[in-house]
Amino acid sequence: MARQLTxxxxxxxxxxxxxxxxxxxIARRLGRxxxxxxxxxxxxxxxxxxxxxxxxxxxxxxxxRNRPLTRKLxxxxxxxxVRRSLARYWSPDQIAGRLKQDHPGQSGRWVSHxxxxxxxxxxxxxxxxxxxxxxxxxxxxKNDRRGKIPRTVEIDKxxxxxxxxxxxxxxxGDTMVGAKHCxxxxxxxxxxxxxxxxxxxxARRCGPVNQATKRLFANIPxxxxxxxxxxxxxxxAHHEAMGRRTGLDIYFAQPYAAWQRGVNENTNGxxxxxxxxxxxxxxxxxxxxxxxxxxxxxxPRKRLGYRTPNEVLQKHLGVAIEN
Numbered sequence: 417m418a419r420q421l422t423x424x425x426x427x428x429x430x431x432x433x434x435x436x437x438x439x440x441x442i443a444r445r446l447g448r449x450x451x452x453x454x455x456x457x458x459x460x461x462x463x464x465x466x467x468x469x470x471x472x473x474x475x476x477x478x479x480x481r482n483r484p485l486t487r488k489l490x491x492x493x494x495x496x497x498v499r500r501s502l503a504r505y506w507s508p509d510q511i512a513g514r515l516k517q518d519h520p521g522q523s524g525r526w527v528s529h530x531x532x533x534x535x536x537x538x539x540x541x542x543x544x545x546x547x548x549x550x551x552x553x554x555x556x557x558k559n560d561r562r563g564k565i566p567r568t569v570e571i572d573k574x575x576x577x578x579x580x581x582x583x584x585x586x587x588x589g590d591t592m593v594g595a596k597h598c599x600x601x602x603x604x605x606x607x608x609x610x611x612x613x614x615x616x617x618x619a620r621r622c623g624p625v626n627q628a629t630k631r632l633f634a635n636i637p638x639x640x641x642x643x644x645x646x647x648x649x650x651x652x653a654h655h656e657a658m659g660r661r662t663g664l665d666i667y668f669a670q671p672y673a674a675w676q677r678g679v680n681e682n683t684n685g686x687x688x689x690x691x692x693x694x695x696x697x698x699x700x701x702x703x704x705x706x707x708x709x710x711x712x713x714x715x716p717r718k719r720l721g722y723r724t725p726n727e728v729l730q731k732h733l734g735v736a737i738e739n
Contacts, residue, residue, distance in 0.1 A: 426469035433467050488527050489535040502548045505689055506715050508532035513722035565653050568668040571676055578643055581608050584732055585642035588680035591651055593620050599697030602628040605680045610717055611725040612683055614709045622654040633662045635738050645669055645677055686712055
């Protein structure tokens with residue numbers, strides 16, 4: 417975006433013109449393009465061809481006051497880009513960060529997350545867009561009556577490197593239950609990239625969950641199959657068979673310690689934008705689940721420098737994952 421001339425710069429122009437310096441020399445002194453200096457002299461000189469810094473500053477300020485205000489999101493190209501990203505369920509922070517990454521050095525094509533929120537509040541058509549934003553939900557009650565799963569390996573036995581998220585191939589897993597326990601989603605999230613694998617399961621039971629997990633990891637290369645950290649749901653009681661089928665070392669988080677699987681918990685919250693609580697997963701198509709996964713895997717994340725999980729994992733592998 418063009419930077420306005422300051423009063424100090426106009427003083428330099430005035431003094432150098434008085435010394436009969438050419439606009440090109442003035443531009444070099446100011447570090448400006450000579451066309452900018454030429455326009456300044458032409459627009460703000462008096463009728464006799466003289467140039468006064470004070471008068472030039474007064475005229476420039478008057479023009480700015482009389483200029484109609486054009487907000488960034490009133491510009492059609494900017495508005496379209498923001499709307500397109502909101503439709504993909506990107507947050508205002510993700511949109512703002514991605515614009516800076518996609519248009520480096522072009523501040524005129526950037527917009528802050530607060531500007532997007534302000535626009536949403538005043539836009540007469542804001543309702544459908546606010547529906548694309550994520551809002552926090554209620555916390556799960558600590559009333560788990562489920563029995564202890566046998567032969568589990570607790571999270572404190574997990575390699576310490578997993579906690580640091582410094583390598584690829586460590587996953588967190590969980591399930592999302594449907595209304596009245598009608599169907600379920602199985603979700604596994606790679607800790608370093610945030611890449612999501614999700615699939616329908618006919619029921620929230622060991623057999624269907626294991627089958628869905630086997631399908632999800634079928635195309636995941638062995639270099640990305642190191643560990644899987646699960647919660648204590650009974651649907652993971654056959655964890656040993658799951659480990660054999662996937663080649664993953666399986667560990668279990670402590671009860672009521674959702675933060676130990678924070679990446680997965682957060683991702684499940686994002687999935688609720690597509691499948692709100694009360695969704696009957698038997699009526700959700702495999703295509704819908706795949707589409708939601710693709711949306712999240714192609715959504716920029718702040719902790720990834722506003723790159724997407726897909727981009728991060730593809731750069732690591734050198735090829736895209738087919739799922």
